[in-house]
Amino acid sequence: MYEFELVKPATVAEAVAALDSEDAQPLAGGQTLLPTMKQRLAMPEKLVSLTGIAEMKGVRREGDMLVIGAGTTHAAVAREAADDFPALAALAARIGDPAVRNRGTIGGSLANNDPSACYPAAVLGTGATIVTNTREIAADDYFQGMFTTALEEHEIITAVKFPIAQAARYEKFIQPASRFPLVAVFVARFADRVRVAVTGASNDGVFRWTEAEEALSANFSAEAVSNLSASAEGMIADLHGTAAYRAHLIGVMTGRAVKSAA
Known part of the structure; x- marks a missing residue:
């Protein structure tokens, strides 16, 4: 690994401000970014950790929607979505292995948009909405190809709104x-x-x-x-x-x- 600056904001606003600098990159669970950095395939000078932002965590029901904070781990989704949306909870429970499920986050997975990731299928399959610090993006507009999304530079996913299926x-x-x-x-x-x-x-x-x-x-x-x-x-x-x-x-x-x- 090489030297870089690590910033740990406590709010979304602080995270956005920290990202407003050259060569800064958000860090969610780090399950993809950190191995990429170890291989020198990515070399950001500043990492802005999103793991300490409480407002980006948790699962809650709002009417016929299940709202999941982008910083919520796969393991937490598996536990907390089980009653309201069993299919989504079951998906989260089978991602990777226990180490990945306890570190990886739904927001990090969706921002990366790996062509074989699990969450994109749930988001597109339900017609969910991606919520960022600046706007809301419909699932049909969000995914734009392999590792490509509608996110703009330094835009942060803060939550995902899932319509609960019958x-x-x-x-x-x-x-x-x-x-x-x-x-x-x-x-x-x-x-x-x-x-x-x-x-x-x-x-x-x-x-x-x-x-x-x-x-x-x-x-x-x-x-x-x-x-x-x-x-x-x-x-x-x-x-x-x-x-x-x-x-x-x-x-x-x-x-x-x-x-x-x-």
């Missing part, structure tokens, strides 16, 4: 070495719509499978998607699986998610 399920085919999903699907059914989001499969990151959404809106059952096939175009191909294999898994995991949710 029925939902996250199904994840785990890559055992990394614990990331090889392919995972989040299905959410609401009174007037069904949303299906896929992570781990595409070179462009998380995306909605609209063909499945249309079929499930008419008939929310595993049979409704049993004959659907996702396109292999643009899918990740590596030593763990071909593009065609990942496309096939999308259908399999969607069917499992619908069956469990229904």
